[in-house]
Amino acid sequence: MIELVSTDRCIGCNLCVKVCPTNVFDKTEAAPVIARQEDCQTCFICEAYCPVDALYVSPYSDEQVEVDEAALAEQGVLGSWRATLGWGPGRTKLAAIDQTPFINRILPARPVRAAGVSDVRSPATG
């Protein structure tokens, strides 16, 4: 869930308020606030859009956790998803270096399932 809007970093652009697909943030006079944390779907996309790396989405989707902004900044976590996507000036877009063509070669192929055959045996029937 979203756990942090850094008031030190925030420039008040309110982009997170606009882009959050589940409307978690509220606009204020200053930095946006996390108004409906329970509605956060932990999709990390607000971080991708934040131009100043002011947001932190914790990996825990169903529980609130305490976060330490200084430690997150020091570990390079703030803004890390945006950097991985290659968003922001001077970065290479993730799409261009996507390794999916290769993962498909090292993964075993998924079999095509025949209609109603492969799903027959459930524990209820043995």
Place this chain on the structure above:
Amino acid sequence: MVSEQPEERLVADVLVIGGGPAGAWAAWSAASHGARTVLADKGYLGTSGATAPGGTGFLYVEPDKEKREKAVADRLKSGGYLSEEPWIYRLMEQAYLNIQLVEQWGYRFPLDENGNLYKAHMQGPEYMELMRRVVKKAGVTILDQHPALELLTDEHGVGGARGVNRLSGKSWEVRAHSVILATGGCAFLSKGLGCNVQTGDGQLMAAELGVEMSGMEFSRQYATTAAFGTVTRNRVLGFASFYDEAGNVIHEGGPRQDHFFAVHLHKGPVYAMLTHGNTPEKQAIIRASTPLWFVPFDRAGIDPFTQKFPIKMRYEGTIRGTGGIRLVGDYCSTTVPGLFAAGDAASREKTAGARSGGGAYNASWAIASGTWSGKGAAEHALAHGKSADHRDLRPAGRYGLRHTAESAESIPVREVVKAVQNEMFPLGINYFRSEPIIAASLERLHKQWPLVRGGVGSSATARVQAREAAAMVVNARWMYSAALIRKETRGMHTMAEYPELDEAMSSRLLLSGIGDIRHRWEDVPRSYGSITPAVVVKERQSV
């Protein structure tokens, strides 16, 4: 209560409701066919929907006769023979053409080992950010954070929609001769990646105009995530070994048996470790193909290559199921004049039958059905002489709305949602379906129905969430009603008492009604005469 007069008003030819990939393609297509188009999304065009946060594969088959014939044959079989050959060919061709457009528009596809562009996969954030620019450039008016609450109608069919601006709290109304529902499937706020915007709103809106649902029994779909997180990308788990609570190995990697996750998670905790990602090279490839999958692990301080982590299954409902709004025409029209559906809001049985498989089929369906519905909606709207502003339209919503409340008591939204989730999420009910268990669950769901006819608060959040609760209750009731009627096992639908496919049920199951749910069977069209050609929009410029 009289419905409130909207504070924001717009008139257009086509209104697209929903801003995931299907909505984006629909709006682009409608505008490209000359229609004044408005797109209203509950969230934000670019971040909404199951595609936006992570990577998505596409059904992408080169125009090679043999390859496509094989793809069609595979699909007919895996879809339980409920899909239609001409529609599958058409889907492949449309997705293929549009993915070339995505490349022209500037998406940087990676190279494969032969130096060819690999176009069967896209990174969601970039794909949808690009689609937003494409839609804007096509001249579409985009209304972000504008959830639709109900359709407008008169004796000629649909005529627009009303909703609320979640940021300002103001009501809005868009009048349009054509409306495309691209609101997604319904996953009951399961927090599967990007799935919480999709609460079945479009299905409820369509049903309020008398449109039938088709294939709602094909909704038995879960995806696996780290137990603490939301990132559903099963592909990575192809590299995993699995363990029980005591640390005993239950699977050493490679292809898993059907039901593997459900069977073991139904018994107790299951742990995974990516033991087959055992070289730095492999680890680098896995990370760079599905980077979002690793974000929760990196942040939780878990190295999934060397440490065990607990997994769970998150329900994906009709997002990866195939049921939804019944389509009747080649351009995704419904039985109501002017009303169209695209993406996961629509039934995907015409192309996917009884099983969608991975996300690839649905991702290509979003492209194709969006494009088709946009053309159909534009042509329908432009055939009208006068603008929709002249029509005597009335709001069609009946449940979970302020003006339709039947009692002073407020809808207990959180309790209703929890009660529905308690019926839809458990593997013991929805995955291992059996008659008495589903029947008892459906009875409990029916008891929730009167609750969504209560009062609704005035805030935007209250109005949206009350409507979502109503939509989720009715979608759940449709799913289990359909499951009980289809007394066989086909595609993703199973029923313990009927473990085999029954040839006599090689038909589609249609449901109608909201309070009282009725059903009928529809034959799958078997005339393989002609294939409706793909929609070609000439575009050369990048955006």
